[in-house]
Each structure stands twice: as C-alpha cells, then as structure tokens.
Amino acid sequence: MHSDPQQIAEIVAATAVAVGLMLAAAGLGSAIGWGLITSKALEGIARQPEMRPQLMVNMFIFAGLMESFPFILFGVAMWFLFANPFVGTLSSLAGGG
Template sequence: MTANMISMIYAYTAAGVCIIIGAAGLGSAIGWGLICSKTIEGIARQPEMKPVLMTNMFVFAGLMESFPFIILAFAMWFLFANPFVGAMGVAIKAIGG
C-alpha cells in the first residue's frame, strides 16, 4: 500500500465527512424551523396550551440539537481513526499484492 493510496483514502474520507456534517446541519436547521413553527401555530390556535406546548418544544428541540453532535462524533471517528485505511490493507493482502 503506497502513500498515494493512503492519501487518496483520507482525501475521499474528508470529502465524505464534509457532506455528512453539512447534511446534519441542514437537517437540524429544518427540524428547528418545523418545531418552532408548529409550536407557534399551536399557541395561536389554543393560547391556554402555551406551557404544555413550550415544554414539548424544548424537549424535542433538545433531541433535535443532539443529532448534529452525534453525527459530528461519527464524522470525527471517520476522519481521525479512519477504518478504511486498515480495510484497504487487508483487501490488498487478500488479493495477494
């Protein structure tokens, strides 16, 4: 396994990590928008339900906020403890190269 192969694996992994983090951020932003808009809509329909709706909004917002951090942890694992380099070495040895 040459240095060029390893550098290509890291380059493609970095590009994939960028796409993953961008998609997680976009998904979280859309989720935040939907949660907040539906809460405001519910409060406008039934103002007496505001405490219940706000509590639910903050619970679901916390869940929505944890999603990008979980994705970030997986992305950093791919970036710094890259499992593809070891898999490539095993595949090359299995082929007989």
C-alpha cells in the same frame, strides 16, 4: 506488499469530503428541524393560547431530541476523520492479512 501512498491519500481525501458532507447534512437537518418545531409550536399557541406552557415544554423536549442528532453525527464524522477504518483495511489487504 505494501499499500500505495497514493491510494492512502485518495482514501483520506474521499473521507474528508464525506465528513464535510455529513457535517453539512447535520447542520442543514438541524436548522430545518428547529424551523419546523418552532413554527408548529407557534401555530399551536396561536390556535390555543391557553396551551402555551404545555406546548413550550413539548417544543423544548423535542428540540433537545432533535439536536442530539448533529452531535452523534459529529462523533461519527470525527471517528472517520481521525481513526479512518478504510486505511487500516487497505493496509491489511495489501499486507496479505
């Protein structure tokens, strides 16, 4: 028994939609994170201007950590897009394996 091309097309289409949602969420989360990080840093600098160097260093450290999330999610999304595990699972189930 072979897997149906229609089922494979549906899986690939659903995966493409899911990848689009993943990348949109990563972009939105990154933008919100940058906004929160910089706004809080500016609030801290406005309250205590002498702490500016320390606050800027901390801001860039946390911004770098926050920015790694979209890149990790991008890697996972590309894995789903190009090495789709669901198509392989369908093929192995259809093959009786």
